[in-house]
Amino acid sequence: MDKFVIKFENVGLRYGMGPEILRDLNFQITPGSFQFLTGPSGAGKSSLLRLLFLSLKPTRGLISVFGNDTASILPDELPAIRQKIGIVFQDFRLLDHLTTYENVALPLRVRGKEDVSYRKDVIELLSWVGLKDRINVYPPVLSGGEKQRAAIARALINQPKLLLADEPTGNLDPSLARRLLRLFAELNRSGTSVVIATHDLDLMDQYQTRRLVLNEGRLQVYD
Amino acid sequence: MKGGCRFMTKYKSYRRKKLQPGRAPVPKISDADYGKPATKGDPVKILPRQNKQSSIVPRETIAGNSLMLVIAIMSFLLCITFGAVSLVSDTASAWQNDIAREVTIQIRPVDGVNMTEALERAQTIASGKPGIDSVTIISDDETARLLEPWLGAGLSLEELPIPRLLSVKLKTGKRPDFDELRRELTESVPGASLDDHQAWAGRLTRMAGATVIIGVAIMLLVMAATVLTVIFATKGAMSGNRHVVEVLHFVGADDKYIADQFQRHFLLLGLKGGAVGGLIATLGFLIIGYWTGQNSATPEGDQMTALFGTFSVGTTGYSGVIVIVILIAFLTAYTSRATVRRQISALEQN
Ligand SMILES: Nc1ncnc2c1ncn2[C@@H]1O[C@H](COP(=O)(O)OP(=O)(O)OP(=O)(O)O)[C@@H](O)[C@H]1O
Ligand SMILES: [Mg+2]
Numbered sequence: 158m159d160k161f162v163i164k165f166e167n168v169g170l171r172y173g174m175g176p177e178i179l180r181d182l183n184f185q186i187t188p189g190s191f192q193f194l195t196g197p198s199g200a201g202k203s204s205l206l207r208l209l210f211l212s213l214k215p216t217r218g219l220i221s222v223f224g225n226d227t228a229s230i231l232p233d234e235l236p237a238i239r240q241k242i243g244i245v246f247q248d249f250r251l252l253d254h255l256t257t258y259e260n261v262a263l264p265l266r267v268r269g270k271e272d273v274s275y276r277k278d279v280i281e282l283l284s285w286v287g288l289k290d291r292i293n294v295y296p297p298v299l300s301g302g303e304k305q306r307a308a309i310a311r312a313l314i315n316q317p318k319l320l321l322a323d324e325p326t327g328n329l330d331p332s333l334a335r336r337l338l339r340l341f342a343e344l345n346r347s348g349t350s351v352v353i354a355t356h357d358l359d360l361m362d363q364y365q366t367r368r369l370v371l372n373e374g375r376l377q378v379y380d
Numbered sequence: 381m382k383g384g385c386r387f388m389t390k391y392k393s394y395r396r397k398k399l400q401p402g403r404a405p406v407p408k409i410s411d412a413d414y415g416k417p418a419t420k421g422d423p424v425k426i427l428p429r430q431n432k433q434s435s436i437v438p439r440e441t442i443a444g445n446s447l448m449l450v451i452a453i454m455s456f457l458l459c460i461t462f463g464a465v466s467l468v469s470d471t472a473s474a475w476q477n478d479i480a481r482e483v484t485i486q487i488r489p490v491d492g493v494n495m496t497e498a499l500e501r502a503q504t505i506a507s508g509k510p511g512i513d514s515v516t517i518i519s520d521d522e523t524a525r526l527l528e529p530w531l532g533a534g535l536s537l538e539e540l541p542i543p544r545l546l547s548v549k550l551k552t553g554k555r556p557d558f559d560e561l562r563r564e565l566t567e568s569v570p571g572a573s574l575d576d577h578q579a580w581a582g583r584l585t586r587m588a589g590a591t592v593i594i595g596v597a598i599m600l601l602v603m604a605a606t607v608l609t610v611i612f613a614t615k616g617a618m619s620g621n622r623h624v625v626e627v628l629h630f631v632g633a634d635d636k637y638i639a640d641q642f643q644r645h646f647l648l649l650g651l652k653g654g655a656v657g658g659l660i661a662t663l664g665f666l667i668i669g670y671w672t673g674q675n676s677a678t679p680e681g682d683q684m685t686a687l688f689g690t691f692s693v694g695t696t697g698y699s700g701v702i703v704i705v706i707l708i709a710f711l712t713a714y715t716s717r718a719t720v721r722r723q724i725s726a727l728e729q730n
Binding site for chain 2: 212239251254264266
């Protein structure tokens with residue numbers, strides 16, 4: 158196992174000719190760690206997650222993901238790396254024409270696995286997040302919280318080494334939010350590094366754990 | 381979460397657990413936290429639909445029907461053009477074979493020369509030459525029948541200064557020395573000339589060649605139009621499914637997998653459209669063949685037959701249709717695949 162799952166060295170990011178949104182970021186994410194990423198709206202949390210997910214390239218600086226320098230990753234190496242990362246988007250990004258079951262199974266399906274080989278795991282995970290009786294339902298009829306849980310299940314099904322979640326509790330009532338956070342914590346206990354972007358202070362107060370705070374483009378780390 | 385979830389249990393053994401700094405101090409999750417806990421040994425009652433999985437690229441998002449119609453029209457045009465070209469080139473080569481196996485001696489009427497005698501003399505001269513199989517005098521009746529469409533029935537050849545013909549069948553293989561034969565004939569039979577059909581054969585070859593070239597050009601244009609249409613349709617399908625492509629990328633699908641998802645629709649569309657067009661073209665061939673067959677007793681039919689043989693598109697034509705249908709399907713599939721991959725790499729550049 159690499160020493161760091163993620164390593165940032167002097168990373169800067171700007172969109173087009175705009176101002177630098179992220180400046181001089183230096184931090185690491187160790188295997189099996191758990192951290193919150195926080196900061197005011199517009200601080201660049203989602204942008205930072207996109208950098209971690211390799212869907213955005215830094216304007217300067219060095220990012221290494223699982224020991225790969227992102228500047229030298231070839232396009233056809235990306236899928237293998239992304240398969241090790243689970244991501245929960247702020248807006249879920251479920252596919253409306255696939256059932257909940259199919260959405261959750263998608264990461265396995267695109268790896269060419271047969272339906273029979275993962276059916277049990279998917280159903281088990283779905284019942285674990287409380288969506289067992291929503292298996293054959295399409296996302297448009299799911300409630301916000303149900304979509305959120307489906308998105309989370311999709312991020313977990315592939316047993317990622319790194320889990321990125323962008324405001325995963327944004328649409329949920331406090332008790333459901335706590336419940337899902339425990340889900341992440343449970344995943345973390347089994348070895349996955351977890352990064353949760355949120356500005357829900359109540360939520361963060363429940364876990365005394367590492368915090369990455371973004372403010373005016375700079376990052377402060379509170380271990 | 382004590383043994384509640386086999387997924388997690390498996391997951392844990394799958395990943396060697398290592399204690400790391402920064403680990404969240406986690407309160408244990410009890411099964412009560414989940415609305416419907418999965419208890420040990422609880423058989424899964426609700427199963428995903430057993431019927432086929434939904435297609436990852438939804439079929440409705442591809443302008444399927446209009447594209448299929450366009451492909452059907454294109455494949456119909458390709459088949460018809462191919463049929464016409466193969467008919468012309470078959471006919472031309474049939475003509476050329478006939479021409480190559482036959483030459484004509486023509487004897488113009490000359491005052492004071494007995495036509496019957498002249499015909500017989502020419503027959504004798506020609507028959508003796510090597511490479512010549514047989515020499516037949518075209519009889520009065522036959523000549524009259526040949527001229528009937530122009531001069532009407534009840535023709536008396538004696539009254540008219542009409543040239544007479546001898547048909548000379550050649551042996552296959554070595555051709556006789558026509559210059560020698562021509563010289564001998566003009567010397568001893570007044571008014572005789574030898575037509576070895578070379579000029580006509582040359583013109584025929586050029587005409588057939590030009591037709592084939594035009595046909596092939598049309599086919600290339602139709603194929604180019606098909607490719608362009610498929611590119612447009614694929615781009616449309618891609619932009620309509622941008623979010624799908626994005627999500628596929630995020631869950632770790634490689635470009636090949638994504639291209640496959642699109643290609644599978646287009647291959648099917650290409651096959652269906654191509655088959656419909658090919659089928660209609662085949663029906664057209666059969667109907668025309670049948671129609672000319674029915675008419676072969678009439679003078680118009682005779683002329684058609686004289687020109688185009690039986691006007692049946694031969695095995696070349698029909699196997700051409702099959703090849704075209706398959707070609708169209710693969711052209712469609714390949715084009716959409718190439719377009720998808722190009723679009724994807726453009727997407728990744730940003
Ligand atoms: N694609 C883009 N092009 C240009 N500017 C962008 C783009 N995406 C984000 N930005 C800008 O970058 C800044 C950071 O945006 P980002 O979405 O990362 O913030 P955030 O911390 O996630 O905010 P929130 O908490 O509201 O989700 C914002 O000022 C935003 O306007
Ligand atoms: Mg955000």
